[in-house]
Amino acid sequence: MKSEQLYTRACKVLAGGVNSPVRFYDPYPFFATAARGSKITTADHQTYLDYCMGYGALLLGHGHPSVLDAVKSQLENGTLFCVPTEREIKLAEMLSKVVPCAQIVRLVNSGSEATMHAIRLARAFTKKNDVVKFAGGYHGAHDYVLAKAGSGAASIPASDGVLEEAASHTLVAPYNDSAMLERTIEKNRANVACVIIEPVLANIGLALPEKGYLNEVRKITEQNDVLLIFDEVVTGFRLALGGAGEFFGIKPDIATFAKALGGGFPIGAIAGKKEIMQQLAPVGSVYQASTFAGNPVSVAAAIATLEALLEGKNSIYPQVARTCDSIVNGIRDMVAASKLECRINSIGSMFQLFFATEKVRDEASAKKANALSFRRLYDEILKRDVFVPPSQFETCFVSYAHTEDDSDRTVDAYGDALRRIAKK
Ligand SMILES: Cc1ncc(COP(=O)(O)O)c(C=O)c1O
Missing domain, CATH: 3.40.640.10 (Type I PLP-dependent aspartate aminotransferase-like (Major domain))
Structure with a gap:
């Protein structure tokens, strides 16, 4: 894997192999080579649907x-x-x-x-x-x-x-x-x-x-x-x-x-x-x-x-909220079918899923969520070409570049992942 080799090389010259700690996750992060619209491409030639979106920076998508x-x-x-x-x-x-x-x-x-x-x-x-x-x-x-x-x-x-x-x-x-x-x-x-x-x-x-x-x-x-x-x-x-x-x-x-x-x-x-x-x-x-x-x-x-x-505000904000809602509603259905205990919070173009039994409304309730299950979810959806920030303590971001097809693929990836997690 090219990303693995790059990470080994990075660790020799970059503190912790990354330039911001949230970019690291065990055993090594994927390295990116390009991004456009709603997608990001890795050094291993994989292309993921991106919901990290520059940790929220890319409301209009990559490379508008x-x-x-x-x-x-x-x-x-x-x-x-x-x-x-x-x-x-x-x-x-x-x-x-x-x-x-x-x-x-x-x-x-x-x-x-x-x-x-x-x-x-x-x-x-x-x-x-x-x-x-x-x-x-x-x-x-x-x-x-x-x-x-x-x-x-x-x-x-x-x-x-x-x-x-x-x-x-x-x-x-x-x-x-x-x-x-x-x-x-x-x-x-x-x-x-x-x-x-x-x-x-x-x-x-x-x-x-x-x-x-x-x-x-x-x-x-x-x-x-x-x-x-x-x-x-x-x-x-x-x-x-x-x-x-x-x-x-x-x-x-x-x-x-x-x-x-x-x-x-x-x-x-x-x-x-x-x-x-x-x-x-x-x-x-x-x-x-x-x-x-x-x-x-x-x-x-x-x-x-x-x-x-400014020019597109009457279409951009309703569209990103619609895309986010359809992802969140789809994931809620998948959660219900899986019988797992999850909570999903969302607003506008932002969402996050917690493996939690009670409502997440502050730091204390967020920290009660099962971060290990979240980590499994991360791995499982990444295998299905969907990239979210690799931590329970971040938010997923929808951009104007995300399409209905992206949203359907995302819900399917969460559905498959939740089913696998529910089995074990
Ligand atoms: C709410 C909030 N404030 C401040 C910062 C710091 O911004 P930067 O990373 O551009 O220094 C962040 C970064 O994630 C943030 O989410």
Whole structure:
């Protein structure tokens, strides 16, 4: 197997053989050579239906033609200027049009950068130090958000190398429990600068906000002079063009974006109220900087992505939700036929299956699900040419490139896999 050989070679020069821990799984991950539309091709010439989709980055699918055209034409005109461009203004104007809280925008390169600086902004604005996050919420790999984190960090208690001093400023509350959030904040009111939340918890598998929960979070933060940061790195431009802010009709003080914004290219954004965002240098005294921020290639990709989403929004969002619903309904039928105990959560173009007896609504319930059975499911559906993120603590993503035929094949693959799992 070429992937096996590549992994052996990779381990000699790359830490752990991969450049991000979620990419590794036992005994070795497949290596990719190409991807287009809804499919990804491996070094062993297998082609899989892809529901990892760049961990949510590829809402329009791999290699959307208008994104590729925009990037190709930018490549001819330069790849890095490090002086301002008109295109950056255009992108910020588009963002402030579609994102409800985006009065002012700062472009960055990734989701981690966006959340790290959003937290710094909140501290500077409130003149307080503590951050409240939620168990199972993932906001990137920096010091203030790794406590009880989801995604690849879900299987480790905490990261070594994070200063105790930094971790001591991070308070963790359970998701979907507004009473506990209120208690946490009231007890530490003098110190809490911000609450950072994935409006839909997408890094512990998928857990949805219960009715009225996000409104309560907004109310509690407002009442306690605490800023609310919506980490929309997954939900932004995916749940709706205006992200979870639009979908749930809630305006946070700051929102962070990455993934779907770039249509497959690295870009992120911090967006928020003018009085908060104007604290950023060079106008204000919160320092945030980056050589590659607003680079012309990623900006071209982001503009093309947003243009495609703006133009097609009345068909794209209903279509991805329909495809996702038909996959989820099909899998539910297969689960019922298999007599296995499973729970499936889904919203818009996102879904995840848990081998669980009780509803999955937070980190605690997600962690009760049988991760070993999930791992078996992963192996079985991969054998049937369907690739999902190789962890129970991730979400599956449907793109605009996924077709009805893809959806039927996916349901069949889950059905076969569930039958095999039920037999043993
Ligand atoms: C909700 C959320 N926030 C932040 C991040 C970090 O983004 P990045 O990997 O681009 O640094 C992620 C990554 O998965 C995420 O899912």
